[in-house]
Amino acid sequence: MQALAKSTPESNMKKYGSSLAKFQSLIALVILCLTISLLSDKFFTVDNAWNVMRQISVNICIATGMTLVVLTAGIDLSVGSVLALAGAITAGLLRNGIEIPAGNLYIGFTLLGAVVAGLLTGALLGAFNGWTITRFKVPPFVATLAVLTIARGFTMLWTKGFPISSLGENFAFLGTGWFLGIPLPVWISGIIVIAAVVVTNKTRFGRYVYAIGGNENAAKLSGININRIKIAVYTIAGGLAAIGGIIVTSRLDSAQPNAGITYELDAIAAVVIGGTSLSGGRGSIMGTVLGAIIIGVLNNGLVLLNVSPFWQQVVKGFVILLAVMIDKANSKND
Amino acid sequence: MLAVENITKKFPGVVALNNVCMQLHAGKVNAILGENGAGKSTLMKILSGVYCEYEGRILYKNKHVSFTCIKDAQECGIAIIHQELNLIPYLTITENIFLGREIINTWGFLDKKAMRQKVQSLLRKLKLDVEPDALVADLKVGQQQVVEIAKALLTESEVIIMDEPTSAISEHEVEVLFAIINDLKKENKTIVYISHKLDELFKIADTFIVLRDGCAVESGEMAGVNNDTLIQKMVGREIKVMRKQAAQYAHREELLRVENIGLKHRGKSGENILTNISFTLGKGEIVGIFGLMGAGRTELVETLFGLHPKRFEGEIFVEGNKVKFKSPADAIDAGLALVPEDRKKDGLVPGLDVKKNISLTTLKDLQVGGLLNENKEAELAEKYIGELKIKTSSHGQMAKNLSGGNQQKIVLAKWLAKGPKVLMLDEPTRGIDINAKNEIYKLILQLADAGLGIIMVSSELPEILAVSDRILVMAEGSITAEIPVSEATENTILKAAIPKTI
Numbered sequence: 044m045q046a047l048a049k050s051t052p053e054s055n056m057k058k059y060g061s062s063l064a065k066f067q068s069l070i071a072l073v074i075l076c077l078t079i080s081l082l083s084d085k086f087f088t089v090d091n092a093w094n095v096m097r098q099i100s101v102n103i104c105i106a107t108g109m110t111l112v113v114l115t116a117g118i119d120l121s122v123g124s125v126l127a128l129a130g131a132i133t134a135g136l137l138r139n140g141i142e143i144p145a146g147n148l149y150i151g152f153t154l155l156g157a158v159v160a161g162l163l164t165g166a167l168l169g170a171f172n173g174w175t176i177t178r179f180k181v182p183p184f185v186a187t188l189a190v191l192t193i194a195r196g197f198t199m200l201w202t203k204g205f206p207i208s209s210l211g212e213n214f215a216f217l218g219t220g221w222f223l224g225i226p227l228p229v230w231i232s233g234i235i236v237i238a239a240v241v242v243t244n245k246t247r248f249g250r251y252v253y254a255i256g257g258n259e260n261a262a263k264l265s266g267i268n269i270n271r272i273k274i275a276v277y278t279i280a281g282g283l284a285a286i287g288g289i290i291v292t293s294r295l296d297s298a299q300p301n302a303g304i305t306y307e308l309d310a311i312a313a314v315v316i317g318g319t320s321l322s323g324g325r326g327s328i329m330g331t332v333l334g335a336i337i338i339g340v341l342n343n344g345l346v347l348l349n350v351s352p353f354w355q356q357v358v359k360g361f362v363i364l365l366a367v368m369i370d371k372a373n374s375k376n377d
Numbered sequence: 378m379l380a381v382e383n384i385t386k387k388f389p390g391v392v393a394l395n396n397v398c399m400q401l402h403a404g405k406v407n408a409i410l411g412e413n414g415a416g417k418s419t420l421m422k423i424l425s426g427v428y429c430e431y432e433g434r435i436l437y438k439n440k441h442v443s444f445t446c447i448k449d450a451q452e453c454g455i456a457i458i459h460q461e462l463n464l465i466p467y468l469t470i471t472e473n474i475f476l477g478r479e480i481i482n483t484w485g486f487l488d489k490k491a492m493r494q495k496v497q498s499l500l501r502k503l504k505l506d507v508e509p510d511a512l513v514a515d516l517k518v519g520q521q522q523v524v525e526i527a528k529a530l531l532t533e534s535e536v537i538i539m540d541e542p543t544s545a546i547s548e549h550e551v552e553v554l555f556a557i558i559n560d561l562k563k564e565n566k567t568i569v570y571i572s573h574k575l576d577e578l579f580k581i582a583d584t585f586i587v588l589r590d591g592c593a594v595e596s597g598e599m600a601g602v603n604n605d606t607l608i609q610k611m612v613g614r615e616i617k618v619m620r621k622q623a624a625q626y627a628h629r630e631e632l633l634r635v636e637n638i639g640l641k642h643r644g645k646s647g648e649n650i651l652t653n654i655s656f657t658l659g660k661g662e663i664v665g666i667f668g669l670m671g672a673g674r675t676e677l678v679e680t681l682f683g684l685h686p687k688r689f690e691g692e693i694f695v696e697g698n699k700v701k702f703k704s705p706a707d708a709i710d711a712g713l714a715l716v717p718e719d720r721k722k723d724g725l726v727p728g729l730d731v732k733k734n735i736s737l738t739t740l741k742d743l744q745v746g747g748l749l750n751e752n753k754e755a756e757l758a759e760k761y762i763g764e765l766k767i768k769t770s771s772h773g774q775m776a777k778n779l780s781g782g783n784q785q786k787i788v789l790a791k792w793l794a795k796g797p798k799v800l801m802l803d804e805p806t807r808g809i810d811i812n813a814k815n816e817i818y819k820l821i822l823q824l825a826d827a828g829l830g831i832i833m834v835s836s837e838l839p840e841i842l843a844v845s846d847r848i849l850v851m852a853e854g855s856i857t858a859e860i861p862v863s864e865a866t867e868n869t870i871l872k873a874a875i876p877k878t879i
Contacts, residue, residue, distance in 0.1 A: 070668040077577075079481065109670065130818075160775075241748070245748040245749050246744075246748060246749060247740040247741065247744060250733065250737070250740055250749065251740075252734075253729060254726050254733075254737055257726035257727065257728040258723075258725065258728075259730055260722055260723040261723055261724055261725055261726050261737075262707060262720075262726065262737070263704075263789065264682070264684075264705050264715060264717055264723050264724070265705075265709075265737045266704075266705050266706040266708075266709040266710075266738060267706070267737075267739050268704070268706055313732065324726070324728045325728050349539075361395075375592065
């Protein structure tokens with residue numbers, strides 16, 4: 044708070060306090076883990092650790108994209124539906140290909156082709172979000188809410204309401220396989236996280252994302268092409284949701300028309316627990332990862348402790364509330 | 378009636394009020410004068426309970442009071458009419474006036490009839506000829522101001538503070554306002570009148586106090602002073618700047634030429650905010666643009682900077698080449714830079730640190746292999762922190778924690794790093810202290826000496842006169858006069874700045 048702050052005791056306190064705030068979610072996680080391992084001997088095992096990591100990898104994919112969106116002071120409610128559609132497209136193409144009755148044409152898809160098509164679907168829907176938000180100034184909440192419905196509708200149309208299953212061993216490997224002793228989904232989400240950390244901290248694009256969320260007017264007057272950055276951010280969010288969709292589909296060996304419902308809420312929860320401000324400009328990818336892990340560990344712990352799923356939801360809700368309340372209390376001191 | 382004793386209020390990095398004492402008298406109009414940033418608004422916010430942490434004390438009717446919120450002050454009978462009116466546009470006059478203190482009937486519902494009657498009598502008293510059910514959004518600014526006054530009268534306020542009440546209203550509306558103030562005086566109300574329009578104060582005020590850099594430097598009866606003494610008290614010292622050698626750029630190369638610039642009105646078709654503006658700017662030249670509020674100064678620099686491409690008319694030439702700006706990015710590429718009027722809203726990213734704010738325009742040059750190089754970035758920041766004497770604990774300090782003057786220097790640094798040819802400054806010294814002001818003047822002159830063309834928009838005459846080589850005066854969206862500084866006086870400039878059509 045001090046303009047001329049040399050190291051006064053007060054500014055030291057502040058510095059100490061703010062770094063404490065940075066680590067508070069980490070501390071919360073440690074306390075959470077200790078508590079659960081005291082109550083259940085199944086928690087602190089290698090198997091369970093991988094289990095948790097694999098479970099949260101999808102949320103980490105989505106929440107990473109969501110973090111970028113939220114940093115620009117936006118929100119993306121469509122990711123759950125986008126995940127479902129991308130998964131369904133990939134599964135459908137892989138299993139059935141495309142038949143065009145008019146030309147008596149059949150196009151088959153390789154594994155790679157189907158996955159790429161799924162990713163493009165997600166990126167395209169994300170770009171559409173970005174386009175309506177920047178070109179027509181539709182508030183992000185509304186624009187992505189519309190796409191939430193649109194993408195779900197397309198998923199139903201594409202799958203005709205039935206799961207698309209039996210997708211082959213190779214495809215199943217993506218979601219269930221191991222590589223160098225680590226589950227493949229954990230590799231995928233890990234690489235995404237590392238890339239996102241580098242992008243947010245080390246690139247011009249990342250800096251612009253923070254600047255736009257911090258003060259859009261100033262960013263615009265500094266010559267930053269706001270629209271281009273925002274469209275890119277929503278496109279990335281859509282693409283990452285699609286990756287999540289492919290992982291989910293592969294793990295279940297089936298594309299469910301109802302896949303991903305309320306996943307956007309888990310992603311947003313991870314983002315806010317991780318300390319990213321919904322008003323934009325402040326937050327980090329690693330915070331979000333921590334947030335996702337907290338949610339994952341909490342879910343896992345509650346299951347291990349035989350807490351009823353109904354109570355699990357109640358607890359999760361209160362944890363989100365608590366996290367944001369603590370965050371607000373901290374930023375008020377700023 | 379109301380006395381302030383030894384009030385001191387500090388903000389991070391700046392002392393807004395320093396040991397201020399003041400006496401306000403009932404049945405009189407008490408004027409508070411001072412330049413922008415002198416501390417007037419801060420003092421009023423303390424009196425009206427907006428700020429409750431300060432040193433010193435307030436005596437009201439000889440009793441010590443301390444307001445913890447606006448409502449406290451209201452209940453004591455102190456009402457403030459802010460410069461930016463605090464009305465809700467899509468509620469009616471009645472709903473606005475009774476907001477937060479609605480009359481409830483026995484059933485627990487709103488007693489609209491009673492409220493309407495009360496408002497009607499208030500409006501009649503204030504000679505405002507509109508229906509109580511009219512939407513505030515449909516009223517003129519002057520009328521809205523009267524509604525604010527009605528709001529203050531409803532609560533039987535004893536002290537009514539008016540913060541720059543005439544800044545946005547026409548001459549006729551000013552007369553109506555003064556008539557109302559005179560009536561209020563007769564009812565023995567205490568009026569606090571904040572303004573820096575001196576001629577107005579001589580008409581309406583009884584006593585005055587001058588604030589400068591947070592200190593009360595003079596007070597007394599209006600009858601005992603004249604215009605010049607008050608100006609001297611407000612400004613304190615002359616703006617000290619070394620005039621640059623005018624001869625140095627005697628044969629000026631043309632940097633910027635604009636021809637017949639116009640800006641269409643956003644809502645009303647066929648109307649223009651700016652019309653037919655043409656001027657040139659030479660290398661090393663400082664052109665000052667002066668105009669009263671609403672003259673279109675800010676709109677002009679915004680238009681030149683590519684912010685209103687769809688409503689733009691006319692032609693811009695940079696170094697003789699015709700250019701067309703679709704966005705600020707285009708204008709920046711052509712060598713223009715704009716330090717905006719409202720640095721908090723448009724200039725700074727407050728949540729980023731000093732370094733990241735300074736580097737925002739030049740990140741392209743700070744990359745190595747596609748990644749930002751932190752050392753280069755820090756070097757750039759340190760360079761400008763040193764050159765512009767930005768007072769900050771480090772380049773990692775959040776921009777929002779710096780004082781106004783230092784924030785302004787950050788915005789300047791951001792643009793200097795870009796190496797522009799034409800630097801446009803919109804009210805570059807608004808709300809910053811006198812030392813920082815002088816530093817910024819010095820910097821502007823240095824930059825001009827280094828060959829930049831500078832356009833400085835300002836509403837402060839002494840500043841315009843001290844720094845410019847040439848002065849363009851605007852009124853109602855057009856340039857009404859172009860005066861070399863050697864021939865300019867406050868009078869000639871003001872004459873050209875006053876709108877003709879009211």
